[in-house]
Amino acid sequence: MNNTQNRFTTFDQTEIFYQHWQATHESDTPKKAILLFHRGHEHSGRMAHLVNELKLPDFDFFAWDARGHGHSPGDRGDAPSFSACVKDIQYFVNHIQENYDINPENIAVIGQSVGAVLAATWVHDYAPKIRALCLASPAFSIKLYIPLAIPSLKILSKVRGNFFINSYVKSKMLTHDLERAKAYDEDPLIARAISVRMLLGLDEASNRIVNDAENIHVPTQILSSGSDFVVFQKPQKEFYAKLPHPLKEFHNLEGFYHDTLGEINREIAINKIRRFIQQCFDLPYQAPDLIHADKIGQSCAIAEEYSSPLPKNSFKDLFWQFTKKNLKIGSHFSRGLKIGEETGYDSGSTLDFVYRNESESPNFLGKMIDKQYLNAIGWRGIRVRKENIELLLKKYADILVQNRKPVRILDIASGHGRYILDAVADFSKKPDSILLRDYSEINVEAGKRLILDRNLESLAEFVQGDAFDTASLAAIKPKATLAVVSGLYELFSENDLLQQSLEGLNKAMLKDGYLIYTGQVWHPQQEFIARALTSHRQGNAWVMRLRSQAEMDMLVEQAGFKKIDQCIDDFGIFTISVAQKL
Template sequence: MLHEPTIAASASEQRVAQERTFRTHDGTEIFYRYWPAVGRPAKGAVLLFHRGHEHGGRMAHLVDELDMPDHAFYAWDARGNGRSAGERGYAPSFAALVRDIDCFVREIGRDGFGQRDIALIAQSFGAVLAAAWVHDYAPQIRAVVLASPAFSVKLYVPFAKQGIALWQKIKGRFFVNSYVKAKFLTHDPKRIVSFEADPLITRPIASNILVELYDHAARIVADARAITVPTQLLISGSDWVVRHGPQHEFFVNLASPAKERHVLPGFFHDTLGERERRKALDLIKPFLERQFATPEKPVDLTAADRAGFTRDEADRLASPLALLSPRGLYWAMSRASIRMGAWLSSGMKTGIATGFDSGSTLDYVYENEARGHGPLGRMIDRTFLDAIGWRGIRQRKLHLEELIGSATRTLKAGRPVHIVDIAAGHGRYVLDAVAKCTEPPASVRLQDFSDLNVSLGRKLIAERHLPTSVSFHQADAFDAQMLAGLDPAPDLAIVSGLYELFADNAMIARSLGGLAKAMQPGSLLLYTNQPWHPQLEMIARSLTSHRGGQAWVMRRRTQGEMDQLAAAAGFEKLDQRIDQWGIFTVSIARRV
């Protein structure tokens, strides 16, 4: 596609794309274009992510215009767009699209490109997806360029967002058509004509994606301190489609040691397809070449428990409020309502008695069966069980079961599988996962510090009539010497829901170090993390922990911080899952 004579390469210089497909995490076939590097070997790979409604073909002009022949280029058609499969304009969730990016990066890994060989260029909706992937999965990529990220779309009808969300609750999923005319996207007459004539443009977008876009964009903007990847932000000065405010807020919040912000006066929303896009490309090319040639040293996050924004956040939550202040009164009423609810709700009663972060409470949440005194008690209990945090916990259980199953299948090819969970609670999620394995592991050793959890876990094993190879032991998950001496040595070690409860990284390093000493190279580690939570203040001000009834104040770990702690102990991250709200992650890593 040629646009500006001053920009386009001559016919002899144009690179030819190969057309490929791959199947993403749920089997959907994704179409993408691949331009091999002209030189050998390639100096790196640049991935292009198109804006909403469009497809990778409309980013193809950048391959020649950026004039980086020593780099391979890739451009996908997002699911439901262009030549990729899927219902037009639809995805199961925003998180599914983000995970598609993770699968795409794994796909190009087959061409020999690791994460440190990759940079992203993304525009509009694609830029929000890219920012979410960088935030949630903490990839070790070289750089990301975000052009006019759609953190806040201008819906010119008053209360349109709220109306879409309400109508979706009433009627279910529906589609919203984009009526934005091409003349409001770019000043380039050829881009305008090609947009209006392009049969692969997808005008509708599913309501669930539009609603979730706002939610996830707000989360990413507010929590951009978690992003340390070198980032260049391009803002179109005369954008009719998205608001500038969140873009600037995102930039201010970024923790990237190398970050740039450029406002391009007069540019419409299609920043990389504008008539004067040479101005943008002349910013992008040197930024990327600099990061490929002399990449920034990764930010060390292992001391974030002592100095960092999540430490500051936890300190604020641990600071008491004046009782007679408006907020103090509000949270006092919240605590009182929970104590009253515990008279009727079995779940709340368990939380009050054992701590809302205890193994007993989590086991109750896993069972997900509303219980209480009478219909009112069961109704209160159902509201308790449907809290977003508990929904995330149950999704975490599903991800754990999935990855435990895949890990055991991988390991069985090489040796008998011995499993250990160093803080299993009642052990329900491990036993459920093992029950689904086609071949039982050689042994399953469950451990917990709580005598109550050990007793109830042993009862659960007895109720299921499991063999003696499945056992439960009382042990301290932070006892490095005990972990290092595990016999048999674990082939699969599981740490779920534990590290999130303790702010001190030295404790986590001690625990991971003990496991690493026990595990042979090639053994696998499953670990969970909580990089974000929408109810941190409610939890800190209203709920109690298992530690003597203290307030349940959590210090979040960014995914990058948790991954660095695992890497420092000798584990290489292989894969990750995250729930649709961005709260809980489950990662799998190999002992190296």
Template sequence: MIHQTIAAAAPATLERVAQERTFKTHDGTEIFYRCWPALGPTPKGAILLFHRGHEHGGRMAHLVDELAMPDHAFYAWDARGNGRSAGERGYAPSFAALVRDIDCLVREIGRDGFGQHDIALIAQSFGAVLAAAWVHDYAPDIRALVVASPAFSVKLYVPFAKEGIALWQKLKGRFFVNSYVKAKFLTHDAERIASFDADPLITRPIASNILVELYDHAARIVADARAITVPTQLLISGSDWVVRHAPQHEFFVNLGSSAKERHVLPGFFHDTLGERDRKQALDLIRPFLEKQFAAPEKTIDLTSADRVGYTRDEAEKLASPLALLSPKGLYWAMSRASIRIGAWLSSGMKTGIATGFDSGSTLDYVYENEARGTGFIGRMIDRTFLDAIGWRGIRQRKLHLEELIGNAVASLKAGGRPVHMLDIAAGHGRYVLDAVAKCAEPPASVRLQDYSELNVGLGSKLIAERNLPTSVTFHRADAFDAKMLAGLRPAPDLAIVSGLYELFADNTMISRSLGGLASAMQPGSLLIYTNQPWHPQLEMIARSLTSHRGGQAWVMRRRTQGEMDQLVTAAGFEKIDQRIDQWGIFTVSVARRV
């Protein structure tokens, strides 16, 4: 429910009047935000403002009038743990939780009639990194993104401060670091300096986990900025005492946007949008946004990225063999040898060697998450194997699948559907069966499929062990057989594709599979699909691990979230929800058949 009050009586001038509202975000935390409705009868769009670290949305409020865009609604939140929003001061469970808060805010203002395509973002400093991460990870169809002095790399003047914070957190747990920045190093505006020093809502401390994760996610977003294809404007403060310029320039160069601008503002301190001469910045932002709202750039077609995209180039490079006696060749040869030696003692490594590290058997072992092996050393090696960041991401993906499957079943049941569930490549089916077991009301039928006879046999055994009804079945089938999928009866109300499309680089195969599902599914039916837009260990996987396809090297071509979503949209679905793990590796999305 939206709670709102009018902040003040309407003044005699044309100054905008803020409405004060709150909403509950994904974990129940109450987020405070301000809304300035458009002055005209027909809004041209909505502009969301994201403040810098330690501050709150009230310190962005001046932009509403100064930008002089009266036909656009404005929104400014107080990030959790800041300003008037709930939460421990300066703390969030993770950087990813803050990014998901943005997604929830966008859904919240959808109640005012603004869809993603009606929205542009203006974000500063820490808020700019959050906004860029949301655009990267969730691939929203927004009009434009403006980032001012993004805090991709904070200047910590104490030597090895970043490493020290990470080490101390690992040893002692979460702690807080107070901001050392004085207002006079943020802006030349005397009024802004005085208001900063007197503002009781400024939050000086920031939790160590957010600082550490900020660096990790910022590096990921900068390196993979080609995944960001929305029109983007970057403003760089020329005399910034707080953050480094080099990653900002790297971000711009890497951007995949067809419309992108970079402006360096000489003499500006870090508070770009609160500087004394900020009119220079606003006179750049206004025409950029007005152009995108009036005649937005055509969306870049990503469905052919398997043939002409940067992730194809990346995959081809990883597939190229190394000279055996080169330093890298020797390093990865030793890595492969250590894995084979480890497989003598570790049950997980042994399963990966035998069936492929991308096989249903290996994934089922990862889901179980129980270290097994020969003796204490074997179990210790196996625990190290199971704790690899990729496998941790897989287990988080399972939790997201269970959540979204449960939500989908409940939603379909509420709409009067019996819910016939289908998973076209279920592996052993553990994640689906676990999700179904948690449903308040079970689906009418569950049909699991897989191409591997081994998986079908072990999955059928798992069904028998759980004494599940005859409405739960397992079949051998090809997930890329569009004719078979289109002819399935009963038609699926809920289709699941998990961990499959990530294994195949060819978008033609993916489109064929999605097309078969779309032909079978009635409007209003739901599709749950996964994706892997990023992975920190791509080279290790390609050089050291083998796949289920005849022991070949496991070379993965990443799909950006935008590419995956466009394939789903082209098949006749509309994306309505998404989850992503705290490392930014695996996504789980829900789409509705239209």
């Protein structure tokens, strides 16, 4: 195959190196591709042997050097965050689609070790419609051989900041292939160290993905090395057991060391990968059908469990009753807790307090409570979500201006509308109109005051409206070109409601207009929120049903939109996606 070396520009303008091996294509058949993601410390050159050994001549092959590795820029073994590398994959796939005319449903992914975890996290968080996912010895849990290594590194990183540690792994622990081991030892591009933030980010992402593997809806093959000195096999099996797709395989390769695809008898593993990919491509691509995930399935079961009462006076019941009483007591001192107790912890008033991110209590104890409250991981994720929404609003408003189209903003559940008004302040050109809507009269009045405070009354309007009323949304005039649904759909379990809302939104928008929508694919405090916090809806418990990104995207696509962009916070909680009306 003809090999070329190239670079693509990722989300923060970093130029990432990659190699491309071009297949000879039949003119009347869609192009197909295999993406290769190398293990930690290594680079694309260490995966290049697979191009010939897989014997799949009708596939293009792509292999990158992850940032901080090989020919890509950055400190060796480091990146801004683990999630930044996951987002790099999304931009890599976008680049391949745009420049080589290869659609995601004609792509298979092969990842090894850390590269396998990156690939699995990408599939979980971004829900790409790829054909197959092959993971070789995924590094879900590294054998650090030092007791309490991860907790110790977390403490040290808070004291020292980011720092580097050298890998204990020797080439003889990776493979029985003496030539490949020698090449590893002599390769100047091997990154011998890894940054602590990448190591901790890998650990956090791995725990999340293994625990939430039921939201990976792609045919998946796991190749596990039976004599692996580097990573544990148990979480690989746990991950596999939770995968929901019927097309899945787990292979225990007896005697294999960690470099599964570089072992001396690697043809055993490679033959399995070839057969799995060929079989997946012999079948027509079929997107997951998750329309009834609100009525049956794991996310439904978990939400149902957390909404069910606990046995009276059981340890768990007493614990959560005590927690709720503490919140009630704290609300007498803390402004943040008081707003939550009075209006609901999911209310627009609570979100506005979280966005302001300041302790507003008049007393010392209240200020301390506010600080701890605002530092909760969920509220930190909410603030990152706000920043990402503002960035995407500006990005797509600029695109509309460049295409000489009006910028008419519509938000159907604005809360107080702070994130929209904050974003507009940074626009290069003022929008033509802003229509904010919310069901709560309290939010509408607060939003109107914000509009007056910012002297935007000439172009912004705030009205009361139901975000799930299809006819009310469809009647909006003039039609919007940039619509936003932020933090709303996450509060409602029923997909029927979302379908009503999205149908109305489609009718409220011009063709080719952009819809920015949020999702909540995971939350580490889901049970705490359900058992201890109240909702704005009649003070009931705030029970969330988490939607996978695949489910959320499916609902949006069924309503007549095509997803074109996405980002997610470093915690893996809140996604912000962009879809275009077809």
